Amino acid sequence: xxxxxxxxxxxxxxxxxxxxxxxxxxxxxxxxxxxxxxxxxxxxxxxxxxxxxxxxxxxxxxxxxxxxxxxxxxxxxxxxxxxxxxxxxxxxxxxxxxxxxxxxxxxxxxxxxxxxxxxxxxxxxxxxxxxxxxxxxxxxxxxxxxxxxxxxxxxxxxxxxxxxxxxxxxxxxxxxxxxxxxxxxxxxxxxxxxxxxxxxxxxxxxxxxxxxxxxxxxxxxxxxxxxx
Amino acid sequence: xxxxxxxxxxxxxxxxxxxxxxxxxxxxxxxxxxxxxxxxxxxxxxxxxxxxxxxxxxxxxxxxxxxxxxxxxxxxxxxxxxxxxxxxxxxxxxxxxxxxxxxxxxxxxxxxxxxxxxxxxxxxxxxxxxxxxxxxxxxxxxxxxxxxxxxxxxxxxxxxxxxxxxxxxxxxxxxxxxxxxxxxxxxxxxxxxxxxxxxxxxxxxxxxxxxxxxxxxxxxxxxxxxxxxxxxxxxxxxxxxxxxxxxxxxxxxxxxxxxxxxxxxxxxxxxxxxxxxxxxxxxx
Numbered sequence: 001x002x003x004x005x006x007x008x009x010x011x012x013x014x015x016x017x018x019x020x021x022x023x024x025x026x027x028x029x030x031x032x033x034x035x036x037x038x039x040x041x042x043x044x045x046x047x048x049x050x051x052x053x054x055x056x057x058x059x060x061x062x063x064x065x066x067x068x069x070x071x072x073x074x075x076x077x078x079x080x081x082x083x084x085x086x087x088x089x090x091x092x093x094x095x096x097x098x099x100x101x102x103x104x105x106x107x108x109x110x111x112x113x114x115x116x117x118x119x120x121x122x123x124x125x126x127x128x129x130x131x132x133x134x135x136x137x138x139x140x141x142x143x144x145x146x147x148x149x150x151x152x153x154x155x156x157x158x159x160x161x162x163x164x165x166x167x168x169x170x171x172x173x174x175x176x177x178x179x180x181x182x183x184x185x186x187x188x189x190x191x192x193x194x195x196x197x198x199x200x201x202x203x204x205x206x207x208x209x210x211x212x213x214x215x216x217x218x219x220x221x222x223x224x225x226x227x228x
Numbered sequence: 229x230x231x232x233x234x235x236x237x238x239x240x241x242x243x244x245x246x247x248x249x250x251x252x253x254x255x256x257x258x259x260x261x262x263x264x265x266x267x268x269x270x271x272x273x274x275x276x277x278x279x280x281x282x283x284x285x286x287x288x289x290x291x292x293x294x295x296x297x298x299x300x301x302x303x304x305x306x307x308x309x310x311x312x313x314x315x316x317x318x319x320x321x322x323x324x325x326x327x328x329x330x331x332x333x334x335x336x337x338x339x340x341x342x343x344x345x346x347x348x349x350x351x352x353x354x355x356x357x358x359x360x361x362x363x364x365x366x367x368x369x370x371x372x373x374x375x376x377x378x379x380x381x382x383x384x385x386x387x388x389x390x391x392x393x394x395x396x397x398x399x400x401x402x403x404x405x406x407x408x409x410x411x412x413x414x415x416x417x418x419x420x421x422x423x424x425x426x427x428x429x430x431x432x433x434x435x436x437x438x439x440x441x442x443x444x445x446x447x448x449x450x451x452x453x454x455x456x457x458x459x460x461x462x463x464x465x466x467x468x469x470x471x472x473x474x475x476x477x478x479x480x481x482x483x484x485x486x487x488x489x490x491x492x493x494x495x496x497x498x499x500x501x502x503x504x505x506x507x508x509x510x511x512x
Contacts, residue, residue, distance in 0.1 A: 045359075045360050045363045045364070046360065048358065048359040048360050048363070049358055049359070049360035051358075051359070052357065052358030052359065052360065102330065103329035103330050103333065103352075103354060103355075103377040104326075104329070104354075104355070108378070108379045109379055129295075129330055130330070130334065133295050134295040134298050137294065137295040137296035137298075138295065138296060138297075138298050138299050140296065141296035141297060141299075142299065145249065145253075145486065146245075146246050146249060146250075148490070149245050149246070149249045149486075149489070149490055149493065150242040150245050150246070152490050152493060152494050153242075153245055153493040153494065153496075153497050154242075154497070156494045156497070156498070157497070157498060157501055158498055167494070167498075171491050171494060171495075174487050174490060174491055175487065175488075175491055177431070177451075177452075177454060177483075177487060178483065178484040178487035178488055179263050179264070179265040179266065179454065179457070179480045179483070179484050180263050180480075180481065180484030180485070180488065181484065181487075181488070182264075182266045183263070183264070186266070189266050189268070193268065193269060196435060196438055197438065197442065200435050200438055201438040201439050201442045204435065204436055204438055204439050205439045208439060
Protein backbone atom coordinates (compact mmCIF):
# COMPACT_ATOMS: atom_id res chain seq x y z
CA UNK A 1 0.00 0.00 0.00
CA UNK A 2 2.81 2.33 0.89
CA UNK A 3 4.32 1.77 -2.57
CA UNK A 4 1.33 3.70 -4.04
CA UNK A 5 2.40 6.77 -2.10
CA UNK A 6 4.32 9.15 -4.38
CA UNK A 7 7.21 11.13 -3.00
CA UNK A 8 6.13 14.68 -2.23
CA UNK A 9 7.70 17.66 -3.93
CA UNK A 10 8.94 20.53 -1.76
CA UNK A 11 5.83 22.57 -2.64
CA UNK A 12 3.49 19.71 -1.77
CA UNK A 13 5.31 19.20 1.51
CA UNK A 14 4.90 22.89 2.37
CA UNK A 15 1.19 22.72 1.52
CA UNK A 16 0.86 19.58 3.61
CA UNK A 17 2.46 21.31 6.60
CA UNK A 18 0.03 24.25 6.25
CA UNK A 19 -2.96 21.89 5.96
CA UNK A 20 -1.81 19.87 8.96
CA UNK A 21 -1.05 22.96 11.01
CA UNK A 22 -4.39 24.66 10.36
CA UNK A 23 -6.35 21.45 10.80
CA UNK A 24 -4.58 20.70 14.07
CA UNK A 25 -5.03 24.28 15.26
CA UNK A 26 -8.80 24.25 14.59
CA UNK A 27 -9.07 20.84 16.28
CA UNK A 28 -7.44 21.98 19.54
CA UNK A 29 -8.68 25.58 19.73
CA UNK A 30 -12.00 24.54 21.28
CA UNK A 31 -10.26 22.50 23.98
CA UNK A 32 -7.18 24.57 24.86
CA UNK A 33 -7.22 28.02 26.48
CA UNK A 34 -4.00 29.96 27.13
CA UNK A 35 -5.20 32.90 29.24
CA UNK A 36 -2.97 35.96 29.33
CA UNK A 37 -0.60 34.88 26.57
CA UNK A 38 -2.60 34.50 23.38
CA UNK A 39 -6.31 34.30 22.71
CA UNK A 40 -6.46 31.25 20.45
CA UNK A 41 -10.18 31.73 19.88
CA UNK A 42 -9.55 35.27 18.54
CA UNK A 43 -6.86 33.92 16.19
CA UNK A 44 -9.30 31.24 15.02
CA UNK A 45 -12.00 33.90 14.43
CA UNK A 46 -9.54 36.04 12.46
CA UNK A 47 -8.62 33.08 10.25
CA UNK A 48 -12.33 32.63 9.51
CA UNK A 49 -12.38 36.21 8.20
CA UNK A 50 -9.53 35.34 5.82
CA UNK A 51 -11.55 32.35 4.57
CA UNK A 52 -14.38 34.76 3.73
CA UNK A 53 -11.95 37.01 1.84
CA UNK A 54 -10.70 34.02 -0.17
CA UNK A 55 -14.25 32.90 -0.94
CA UNK A 56 -15.20 36.43 -2.03
CA UNK A 57 -12.21 36.51 -4.37
CA UNK A 58 -13.31 33.13 -5.76
CA UNK A 59 -16.76 34.62 -6.40
CA UNK A 60 -15.21 37.52 -8.33
CA UNK A 61 -13.16 35.05 -10.38
CA UNK A 62 -16.43 33.24 -11.13
CA UNK A 63 -17.96 36.43 -12.57
CA UNK A 64 -14.83 37.08 -14.65
CA UNK A 65 -14.80 33.50 -15.93
CA UNK A 66 -18.52 33.57 -16.75
CA UNK A 67 -18.09 36.83 -18.66
CA UNK A 68 -15.08 35.48 -20.54
CA UNK A 69 -16.80 32.21 -21.55
CA UNK A 70 -19.97 33.90 -22.75
CA UNK A 71 -18.11 36.75 -24.44
CA UNK A 72 -16.26 34.22 -26.60
CA UNK A 73 -19.55 32.33 -27.18
CA UNK A 74 -20.94 35.50 -28.73
CA UNK A 75 -17.75 36.48 -30.55
CA UNK A 76 -17.38 33.06 -32.20
CA UNK A 77 -21.14 32.68 -32.74
CA UNK A 78 -21.29 29.29 -31.06
CA UNK A 79 -24.57 27.32 -31.04
CA UNK A 80 -26.11 29.02 -28.00
CA UNK A 81 -24.66 32.51 -28.47
CA UNK A 82 -28.07 34.21 -28.24
CA UNK A 83 -28.57 32.87 -24.72
CA UNK A 84 -25.11 34.17 -23.83
CA UNK A 85 -26.28 37.69 -24.74
CA UNK A 86 -29.30 37.32 -22.43
CA UNK A 87 -27.06 36.02 -19.64
CA UNK A 88 -24.54 38.85 -19.90
CA UNK A 89 -27.22 41.56 -20.18
CA UNK A 90 -29.06 40.11 -17.13
CA UNK A 91 -25.86 39.77 -15.12
CA UNK A 92 -24.53 43.26 -15.70
CA UNK A 93 -27.84 45.14 -15.67
CA UNK A 94 -28.68 43.62 -12.26
CA UNK A 95 -25.15 44.41 -11.10
CA UNK A 96 -25.40 48.06 -12.17
CA UNK A 97 -28.90 48.63 -10.71
CA UNK A 98 -27.92 46.88 -7.46
CA UNK A 99 -24.91 49.13 -7.07
CA UNK A 100 -27.05 52.25 -7.68
CA UNK A 101 -30.36 51.39 -5.97
CA UNK A 102 -30.72 48.50 -3.53
CA UNK A 103 -30.00 47.75 0.14
CA UNK A 104 -26.41 47.26 -1.10
CA UNK A 105 -26.16 50.58 -2.94
CA UNK A 106 -22.72 52.13 -2.85
CA UNK A 107 -23.97 55.71 -2.59
CA UNK A 108 -27.55 55.77 -1.21
CA UNK A 109 -27.21 59.36 0.01
CA UNK A 110 -26.38 60.61 -3.52
CA UNK A 111 -23.01 62.07 -2.57
CA UNK A 112 -21.45 61.09 -5.92
CA UNK A 113 -24.19 59.47 -8.02
CA UNK A 114 -26.82 62.07 -9.06
CA UNK A 115 -30.10 61.78 -7.12
CA UNK A 116 -32.03 61.64 -10.42
CA UNK A 117 -30.15 58.49 -11.45
CA UNK A 118 -30.97 56.84 -8.10
CA UNK A 119 -34.63 57.86 -8.37
CA UNK A 120 -34.76 56.46 -11.90
CA UNK A 121 -33.03 53.21 -10.94
CA UNK A 122 -34.94 52.41 -7.73
CA UNK A 123 -38.26 51.28 -9.32
CA UNK A 124 -36.32 49.34 -11.97
CA UNK A 125 -34.32 47.47 -9.29
CA UNK A 126 -37.52 46.87 -7.27
CA UNK A 127 -39.19 45.44 -10.37
CA UNK A 128 -36.20 43.26 -11.31
CA UNK A 129 -35.79 41.92 -7.78
CA UNK A 130 -39.31 41.57 -6.35
CA UNK A 131 -41.27 40.95 -9.56
CA UNK A 132 -38.78 39.08 -11.75
CA UNK A 133 -36.11 37.35 -9.65
CA UNK A 134 -38.39 36.29 -6.76
CA UNK A 135 -41.08 34.95 -9.08
CA UNK A 136 -38.71 33.15 -11.44
CA UNK A 137 -36.85 31.45 -8.60
CA UNK A 138 -40.08 30.55 -6.80
CA UNK A 139 -41.55 29.11 -10.00
CA UNK A 140 -38.50 26.95 -10.61
CA UNK A 141 -38.52 25.72 -7.00
CA UNK A 142 -42.26 24.99 -7.17
CA UNK A 143 -41.64 22.60 -10.06
CA UNK A 144 -40.32 20.29 -7.35
CA UNK A 145 -43.93 19.58 -6.30
CA UNK A 146 -44.68 18.16 -9.75
CA UNK A 147 -41.56 15.99 -9.77
CA UNK A 148 -42.31 14.73 -6.25
CA UNK A 149 -45.88 13.85 -7.25
CA UNK A 150 -44.68 11.99 -10.34
CA UNK A 151 -41.82 10.27 -8.51
CA UNK A 152 -44.07 9.28 -5.61
CA UNK A 153 -46.45 7.62 -8.04
CA UNK A 154 -43.72 5.83 -9.98
CA UNK A 155 -41.18 4.86 -7.32
CA UNK A 156 -42.86 4.30 -3.94
CA UNK A 157 -43.60 0.56 -3.90
CA UNK A 158 -44.06 -1.75 -0.93
CA UNK A 159 -41.65 -4.33 -2.34
CA UNK A 160 -40.05 -5.39 0.96
CA UNK A 161 -40.62 -5.01 4.69
CA UNK A 162 -38.19 -2.06 4.91
CA UNK A 163 -39.73 -0.22 1.97
CA UNK A 164 -43.21 -0.87 3.39
CA UNK A 165 -42.23 0.67 6.77
CA UNK A 166 -40.70 3.67 4.97
CA UNK A 167 -43.75 4.05 2.76
CA UNK A 168 -46.26 3.87 5.63
CA UNK A 169 -44.21 6.30 7.79
CA UNK A 170 -43.86 8.71 4.84
CA UNK A 171 -47.57 8.60 4.04
CA UNK A 172 -48.51 9.18 7.69
CA UNK A 173 -46.22 12.25 7.86
CA UNK A 174 -47.64 13.59 4.59
CA UNK A 175 -51.18 13.06 5.90
CA UNK A 176 -50.29 14.67 9.24
CA UNK A 177 -48.88 17.68 7.43
CA UNK A 178 -52.18 18.21 5.58
CA UNK A 179 -54.44 20.26 7.89
CA UNK A 180 -57.56 18.78 6.32
CA UNK A 181 -56.53 15.29 7.44
CA UNK A 182 -57.22 16.28 11.05
CA UNK A 183 -60.85 16.77 10.14
CA UNK A 184 -60.87 13.16 8.99
CA UNK A 185 -59.05 11.82 12.07
CA UNK A 186 -57.20 13.99 14.64
CA UNK A 187 -54.75 11.16 15.25
CA UNK A 188 -52.85 11.97 12.02
CA UNK A 189 -51.25 15.05 13.63
CA UNK A 190 -50.35 13.12 16.77
CA UNK A 191 -48.73 10.35 14.72
CA UNK A 192 -46.82 12.91 12.61
CA UNK A 193 -45.53 14.69 15.71
CA UNK A 194 -44.45 11.35 17.24
CA UNK A 195 -42.64 10.25 14.06
CA UNK A 196 -40.89 13.62 13.85
CA UNK A 197 -39.95 13.73 17.54
CA UNK A 198 -38.67 10.16 17.96
CA UNK A 199 -37.82 7.99 14.90
CA UNK A 200 -36.90 11.05 12.79
CA UNK A 201 -34.78 12.63 15.55
CA UNK A 202 -33.03 9.33 16.25
CA UNK A 203 -32.30 8.84 12.54
CA UNK A 204 -31.13 12.42 12.06
CA UNK A 205 -28.82 12.13 15.09
CA UNK A 206 -27.38 8.94 13.62
CA UNK A 207 -26.74 10.70 10.32
CA UNK A 208 -25.19 13.73 12.09
CA UNK A 209 -22.89 11.62 14.26
CA UNK A 210 -21.97 9.41 11.30
CA UNK A 211 -21.18 12.43 9.13
CA UNK A 212 -19.17 14.06 11.95
CA UNK A 213 -17.10 10.91 12.45
CA UNK A 214 -16.62 10.69 8.68
CA UNK A 215 -15.37 14.30 8.60
CA UNK A 216 -12.95 13.58 11.47
CA UNK A 217 -11.59 10.46 9.72
CA UNK A 218 -11.28 12.27 6.39
CA UNK A 219 -9.58 15.27 8.06
CA UNK A 220 -7.07 13.07 9.89
CA UNK A 221 -6.34 11.15 6.68
CA UNK A 222 -5.86 14.42 4.82
CA UNK A 223 -3.65 15.84 7.57
CA UNK A 224 -1.32 12.84 7.74
CA UNK A 225 -1.63 12.22 3.99
CA UNK A 226 -2.76 8.64 4.46
CA UNK A 227 -2.51 6.92 1.06
CA UNK A 228 -6.12 5.62 0.75
CA UNK B 229 -58.59 -4.11 -15.95
CA UNK B 230 -59.66 -0.48 -16.10
CA UNK B 231 -57.52 0.10 -13.00
CA UNK B 232 -54.52 -1.39 -14.78
CA UNK B 233 -55.02 0.74 -17.91
CA UNK B 234 -55.22 3.95 -15.84
CA UNK B 235 -52.16 2.96 -13.81
CA UNK B 236 -50.16 2.26 -16.97
CA UNK B 237 -51.22 5.51 -18.63
CA UNK B 238 -50.32 7.52 -15.50
CA UNK B 239 -46.93 5.83 -15.36
CA UNK B 240 -46.15 6.23 -19.05
CA UNK B 241 -47.22 9.88 -19.27
CA UNK B 242 -46.46 12.00 -16.15
CA UNK B 243 -48.20 14.98 -17.74
CA UNK B 244 -51.52 13.55 -16.57
CA UNK B 245 -50.21 13.65 -12.98
CA UNK B 246 -49.02 17.22 -13.53
CA UNK B 247 -52.43 18.36 -14.81
CA UNK B 248 -54.27 16.72 -11.90
CA UNK B 249 -51.86 18.30 -9.39
CA UNK B 250 -52.19 21.70 -11.07
CA UNK B 251 -55.98 21.54 -10.80
CA UNK B 252 -55.85 20.36 -7.20
CA UNK B 253 -53.63 23.31 -6.25
CA UNK B 254 -55.18 26.11 -8.31
CA UNK B 255 -58.89 25.44 -7.75
CA UNK B 256 -58.77 25.90 -3.92
CA UNK B 257 -56.56 28.97 -4.33
CA UNK B 258 -58.96 30.56 -6.81
CA UNK B 259 -62.07 29.71 -4.76
CA UNK B 260 -60.47 31.08 -1.53
CA UNK B 261 -61.33 27.92 0.42
CA UNK B 262 -60.32 27.79 4.10
CA UNK B 263 -59.75 25.07 6.66
CA UNK B 264 -58.98 25.07 10.40
CA UNK B 265 -55.32 24.37 11.15
CA UNK B 266 -54.38 22.44 14.31
CA UNK B 267 -51.43 24.02 16.15
CA UNK B 268 -48.17 22.02 16.18
CA UNK B 269 -46.22 21.85 19.47
CA UNK B 270 -43.05 23.22 17.79
CA UNK B 271 -44.96 26.31 16.54
CA UNK B 272 -46.70 26.84 19.88
CA UNK B 273 -43.34 26.70 21.66
CA UNK B 274 -41.99 29.70 19.70
CA UNK B 275 -45.23 31.66 19.99
CA UNK B 276 -45.35 31.21 23.77
CA UNK B 277 -41.64 31.96 24.14
CA UNK B 278 -42.13 35.34 22.42
CA UNK B 279 -45.29 36.04 24.42
CA UNK B 280 -43.39 35.38 27.66
CA UNK B 281 -40.45 37.68 26.84
CA UNK B 282 -40.23 40.67 29.22
CA UNK B 283 -41.09 44.09 27.79
CA UNK B 284 -38.21 45.86 25.98
CA UNK B 285 -36.34 42.61 25.30
CA UNK B 286 -34.18 42.55 22.20
CA UNK B 287 -35.07 40.04 19.48
CA UNK B 288 -32.93 39.45 16.38
CA UNK B 289 -34.58 38.25 13.18
CA UNK B 290 -32.26 36.79 10.58
CA UNK B 291 -33.37 36.46 6.97
CA UNK B 292 -31.35 33.55 5.67
CA UNK B 293 -33.30 32.38 2.65
CA UNK B 294 -32.99 32.77 -1.07
CA UNK B 295 -35.76 34.07 -3.30
CA UNK B 296 -36.65 30.52 -4.42
CA UNK B 297 -38.26 29.69 -1.06
CA UNK B 298 -40.12 32.98 -0.63
CA UNK B 299 -43.54 31.25 -0.92
CA UNK B 300 -42.64 28.95 1.98
CA UNK B 301 -40.59 31.13 4.36
CA UNK B 302 -41.80 34.67 3.67
CA UNK B 303 -45.23 34.00 5.30
CA UNK B 304 -43.40 32.73 8.41
CA UNK B 305 -41.28 35.88 8.53
CA UNK B 306 -44.39 38.08 8.16
CA UNK B 307 -46.38 36.47 10.98
CA UNK B 308 -43.47 36.27 13.43
CA UNK B 309 -42.51 39.89 12.73
CA UNK B 310 -46.14 40.88 13.25
CA UNK B 311 -46.15 39.18 16.65
CA UNK B 312 -42.93 40.98 17.59
CA UNK B 313 -44.46 44.34 16.61
CA UNK B 314 -47.63 43.60 18.56
CA UNK B 315 -45.52 43.19 21.72
CA UNK B 316 -43.36 45.89 23.40
CA UNK B 317 -40.11 44.41 22.06
CA UNK B 318 -37.08 45.77 20.20
CA UNK B 319 -36.22 44.07 16.92
CA UNK B 320 -33.04 43.97 14.87
CA UNK B 321 -33.09 42.56 11.34
CA UNK B 322 -29.99 40.93 9.92
CA UNK B 323 -29.26 38.43 7.14
CA UNK B 324 -26.72 35.70 6.48
CA UNK B 325 -27.96 35.47 2.88
CA UNK B 326 -27.40 38.42 0.52
CA UNK B 327 -31.08 38.13 -0.48
CA UNK B 328 -32.10 38.80 3.11
CA UNK B 329 -32.03 42.62 3.44
CA UNK B 330 -34.51 43.34 0.60
CA UNK B 331 -36.73 40.51 1.83
CA UNK B 332 -36.68 42.03 5.33
CA UNK B 333 -37.71 45.36 3.78
CA UNK B 334 -40.59 43.60 2.02
CA UNK B 335 -41.74 42.08 5.33
CA UNK B 336 -41.54 45.49 7.03
CA UNK B 337 -43.71 46.93 4.25
CA UNK B 338 -46.33 44.20 4.88
CA UNK B 339 -46.74 44.15 8.67
CA UNK B 340 -48.60 46.65 10.81
CA UNK B 341 -45.83 48.42 12.71
CA UNK B 342 -48.19 50.26 15.06
CA UNK B 343 -46.39 53.13 16.77
CA UNK B 344 -42.93 51.58 16.44
CA UNK B 345 -40.21 53.90 15.13
CA UNK B 346 -37.27 53.01 12.93
CA UNK B 347 -33.99 53.29 14.80
CA UNK B 348 -35.71 53.34 18.19
CA UNK B 349 -37.76 50.15 18.23
CA UNK B 350 -36.35 48.33 15.21
CA UNK B 351 -33.57 48.56 12.63
CA UNK B 352 -32.44 46.68 9.55
CA UNK B 353 -28.70 46.08 9.93
CA UNK B 354 -28.40 44.28 6.60
CA UNK B 355 -26.09 41.52 5.48
CA UNK B 356 -23.65 39.77 7.83
CA UNK B 357 -20.86 39.09 5.35
CA UNK B 358 -18.74 36.57 7.19
CA UNK B 359 -18.35 34.32 10.21
CA UNK B 360 -15.99 36.81 11.88
CA UNK B 361 -18.79 39.41 11.93
CA UNK B 362 -21.21 36.83 13.26
CA UNK B 363 -18.73 35.94 16.00
CA UNK B 364 -17.93 39.58 16.82
CA UNK B 365 -21.52 40.92 16.97
CA UNK B 366 -22.25 39.49 20.43
CA UNK B 367 -19.53 41.81 21.76
CA UNK B 368 -20.16 44.92 19.63
CA UNK B 369 -22.73 45.55 16.92
CA UNK B 370 -21.50 48.90 15.64
CA UNK B 371 -17.89 47.75 15.38
CA UNK B 372 -18.78 44.88 13.06
CA UNK B 373 -21.81 46.37 11.25
CA UNK B 374 -21.04 50.12 11.17
CA UNK B 375 -23.94 51.05 8.82
CA UNK B 376 -27.58 49.94 8.56
CA UNK B 377 -29.36 49.43 5.23
CA UNK B 378 -30.32 53.13 5.15
CA UNK B 379 -26.63 54.03 5.52
CA UNK B 380 -27.15 55.39 9.04
CA UNK B 381 -24.20 54.81 11.39
CA UNK B 382 -25.46 52.03 13.66
CA UNK B 383 -23.68 53.60 16.66
CA UNK B 384 -26.04 56.61 16.35
CA UNK B 385 -29.25 54.54 16.45
CA UNK B 386 -31.06 54.66 19.85
CA UNK B 387 -31.76 50.90 19.68
CA UNK B 388 -28.03 50.18 19.34
CA UNK B 389 -27.22 52.63 22.16
CA UNK B 390 -29.66 50.65 24.31
CA UNK B 391 -28.34 47.27 23.11
CA UNK B 392 -24.75 47.76 21.94
CA UNK B 393 -24.00 44.02 21.79
CA UNK B 394 -25.95 41.01 20.60
CA UNK B 395 -25.16 39.14 23.81
CA UNK B 396 -27.94 41.26 25.36
CA UNK B 397 -30.50 39.70 23.00
CA UNK B 398 -33.23 37.48 24.43
CA UNK B 399 -33.93 35.58 21.23
CA UNK B 400 -32.66 35.12 17.69
CA UNK B 401 -34.99 33.73 15.02
CA UNK B 402 -33.52 32.58 11.73
CA UNK B 403 -35.62 31.89 8.64
CA UNK B 404 -33.35 29.37 7.08
CA UNK B 405 -33.56 27.57 3.75
CA UNK B 406 -30.72 25.08 4.24
CA UNK B 407 -30.05 24.72 8.02
CA UNK B 408 -26.55 26.27 7.77
CA UNK B 409 -27.70 29.52 9.45
CA UNK B 410 -29.41 27.56 12.21
CA UNK B 411 -26.19 25.67 12.95
CA UNK B 412 -24.16 28.93 12.81
CA UNK B 413 -26.39 30.66 15.35
CA UNK B 414 -26.48 27.61 17.62
CA UNK B 415 -22.69 27.28 17.39
CA UNK B 416 -21.69 30.94 17.76
CA UNK B 417 -24.52 32.66 19.66
CA UNK B 418 -26.37 29.97 21.60
CA UNK B 419 -23.29 27.91 22.44
CA UNK B 420 -21.08 30.83 23.50
CA UNK B 421 -23.55 33.36 24.92
CA UNK B 422 -26.68 31.29 25.73
CA UNK B 423 -28.86 33.39 23.40
CA UNK B 424 -32.00 31.31 22.72
CA UNK B 425 -32.39 30.37 19.04
CA UNK B 426 -35.53 29.53 17.04
CA UNK B 427 -35.76 28.49 13.40
CA UNK B 428 -38.32 28.89 10.65
CA UNK B 429 -37.51 26.25 8.06
CA UNK B 430 -38.84 24.71 4.88
CA UNK B 431 -40.64 21.36 5.04
CA UNK B 432 -37.58 19.59 3.66
CA UNK B 433 -35.10 21.19 6.08
CA UNK B 434 -37.11 21.18 9.34
CA UNK B 435 -36.96 17.41 10.06
CA UNK B 436 -33.15 17.65 10.01
CA UNK B 437 -33.30 20.27 12.78
CA UNK B 438 -35.39 18.15 15.14
CA UNK B 439 -32.30 16.94 17.06
CA UNK B 440 -31.53 20.57 17.96
CA UNK B 441 -35.13 21.16 19.03
CA UNK B 442 -35.31 17.94 21.05
CA UNK B 443 -32.08 18.80 22.87
CA UNK B 444 -33.40 22.26 23.84
CA UNK B 445 -30.92 24.13 21.63
CA UNK B 446 -33.89 25.55 19.71
CA UNK B 447 -36.78 27.12 21.60
CA UNK B 448 -39.10 26.81 18.61
CA UNK B 449 -39.20 25.32 15.13
CA UNK B 450 -41.57 26.38 12.36
CA UNK B 451 -42.36 23.74 9.73
CA UNK B 452 -43.04 25.25 6.30
CA UNK B 453 -45.96 27.44 5.29
CA UNK B 454 -48.26 25.42 7.53
CA UNK B 455 -46.56 26.92 10.60
CA UNK B 456 -47.33 30.40 9.23
CA UNK B 457 -51.01 29.45 8.99
CA UNK B 458 -50.87 28.11 12.57
CA UNK B 459 -49.26 31.38 13.66
CA UNK B 460 -52.01 33.40 11.96
CA UNK B 461 -54.53 31.33 13.92
CA UNK B 462 -52.68 31.99 17.20
CA UNK B 463 -52.45 35.74 16.52
CA UNK B 464 -56.13 35.79 15.56
CA UNK B 465 -57.12 34.05 18.79
CA UNK B 466 -55.08 36.39 21.01
CA UNK B 467 -55.14 39.74 19.18
CA UNK B 468 -58.20 39.32 16.90
CA UNK B 469 -56.13 40.37 13.94
CA UNK B 470 -53.75 39.20 11.28
CA UNK B 471 -55.80 36.35 9.77
CA UNK B 472 -54.71 36.31 6.12
CA UNK B 473 -51.80 38.72 6.62
CA UNK B 474 -49.26 36.30 5.12
CA UNK B 475 -51.51 34.40 2.72
CA UNK B 476 -50.65 31.13 4.47
CA UNK B 477 -54.15 30.33 5.76
CA UNK B 478 -55.56 30.78 2.27
CA UNK B 479 -53.20 28.16 0.88
CA UNK B 480 -53.99 25.44 3.45
CA UNK B 481 -56.75 23.79 1.40
CA UNK B 482 -54.46 23.66 -1.65
CA UNK B 483 -51.69 22.24 0.55
CA UNK B 484 -54.06 19.64 2.02
CA UNK B 485 -55.49 18.68 -1.34
CA UNK B 486 -52.07 18.24 -2.94
CA UNK B 487 -50.88 16.11 0.00
CA UNK B 488 -54.00 13.95 -0.14
CA UNK B 489 -53.57 13.58 -3.90
CA UNK B 490 -50.01 12.31 -3.48
CA UNK B 491 -51.15 9.83 -0.80
CA UNK B 492 -54.02 8.67 -3.01
CA UNK B 493 -51.70 8.23 -6.01
CA UNK B 494 -49.18 6.22 -4.00
CA UNK B 495 -51.93 3.96 -2.61
CA UNK B 496 -53.46 3.58 -6.09
CA UNK B 497 -50.08 2.80 -7.68
CA UNK B 498 -49.33 0.17 -5.04
CA UNK B 499 -52.78 -1.40 -5.44
CA UNK B 500 -52.23 -1.58 -9.21
CA UNK B 501 -48.76 -3.04 -8.63
CA UNK B 502 -50.04 -5.83 -6.36
CA UNK B 503 -53.03 -6.63 -8.59
CA UNK B 504 -50.74 -6.77 -11.63
CA UNK B 505 -48.27 -9.02 -9.81
CA UNK B 506 -51.02 -11.41 -8.70
CA UNK B 507 -52.49 -11.54 -12.21
CA UNK B 508 -49.13 -12.31 -13.82
CA UNK B 509 -48.50 -15.08 -11.23
CA UNK B 510 -51.91 -16.66 -12.02
CA UNK B 511 -51.25 -16.54 -15.76
CA UNK B 512 -47.95 -18.38 -15.26
